[in-house]
Amino acid sequence: MPTVAVDKEDLYQLLGRSYTTEEFDELCFEFGIELDEDTTNDCAKGERPQLKIEIPANRYDMLCIEGIAQALNEYLGRSSAPAYSLQPAVPQVTMTIKESTSTIRPYAAAAILRGIKFTQRSYDSFIALQDKLHTNLCRNRTLVAMGTHDLDTLEGPFTYEALPPSEITFIPLNQTKAMDGNQLMEFYEKDKNLGKYLHIIKDSPVFPVILDKNRNVASMPPIINSDRSKITLETTNVFLDITGTDKTKVAIVVNQLVAMFSRYCSTPFSIEPVNVVSEHNKETRVFPDIKPRLMQAEISYINSCLGLNLDVDTIIQLLKKMGLQPKQNESKNDLLDVYIPITRPDVLHQCDIMEDASIAYGYNNLVKTQAQSQA
Known part of the structure; x- marks a missing residue:
């Protein structure tokens, strides 16, 4: 863990x-x-x-x-789950995925956090969350990598492309000298932090790169961002780019980032969406998708697993304590419609909903019973 x-x-x-x-x-x-x-x-x-x-x-x-x-x-009952919103509802910024990325990291997502206010500790938390996600869910950037940028240093629309390394030139983060893709590989080969990620793209004839309208490099995922677009404590508008080989995990990562840090935006929990155009593989989508997922769970199933006989209202209150939004199904009394927020991609089956109910009820409050053998 x-x-x-x-x-x-x-x-x-x-x-x-x-x-x-x-x-x-x-x-x-x-x-x-x-x-x-x-x-x-x-x-x-x-x-x-x-x-x-x-x-x-x-x-x-x-x-x-x-x-x-x-x-x-x-x-603890001190707050309810945040209500996330897209502002504006219709994306004003686009990022186009070029077909050239298909051979290396074919999926991408993006989002914008406007009017954000960082303190030193919230900024450190923002960076630390990216590191934790990279290590855990993203499998050391092999499946997904993310970049965060000061949007005011860039200009949309953006493109996500794959180019020969000799055609990618920019000043990498916290450096002063411009390098092309090949020079970057050589420069970071012995770097204790970034060197361990070079193998992901090093042997490819093309490297992924995110460019703005003026062909300024924002990042060369999954290795490093451009120094031009680095975020600081003074950054107020953040552009997030997420790229990877796993479409599902790309969506999870963008959701986690905006869910955690949109609270610091001028309008808390508001996110500016980005239209990610990917015509070659019919994967054009608006990110982030903040709509809760609808799942269902049987009240009798939850009670039977826990050895309880709780009424529907009690189970609903228990699940709300875990950040879920349940209500009784309109046509089936034994069924709950449970809306899963973007923060909870771990909820995949009604057994996960049952587990949340058991945590909220308290494992120590469950009655110990002897398992019955079946003849």
């Missing part, structure tokens, strides 16, 4: 109260996560205490302090 280090004071402030280490450890246990370490007693002078929390590998929404606080506040 990935371990996420969060600022202790910031998290408790987001949760609306302070906890003793024992109290917070118990809260984590009840929710299904684990407090690995409280660094309060080990901090040097001037250091801020951290909580190191182990998160289930499929809870991508909890890989940052924002997601942990949101999930726990919903569980």
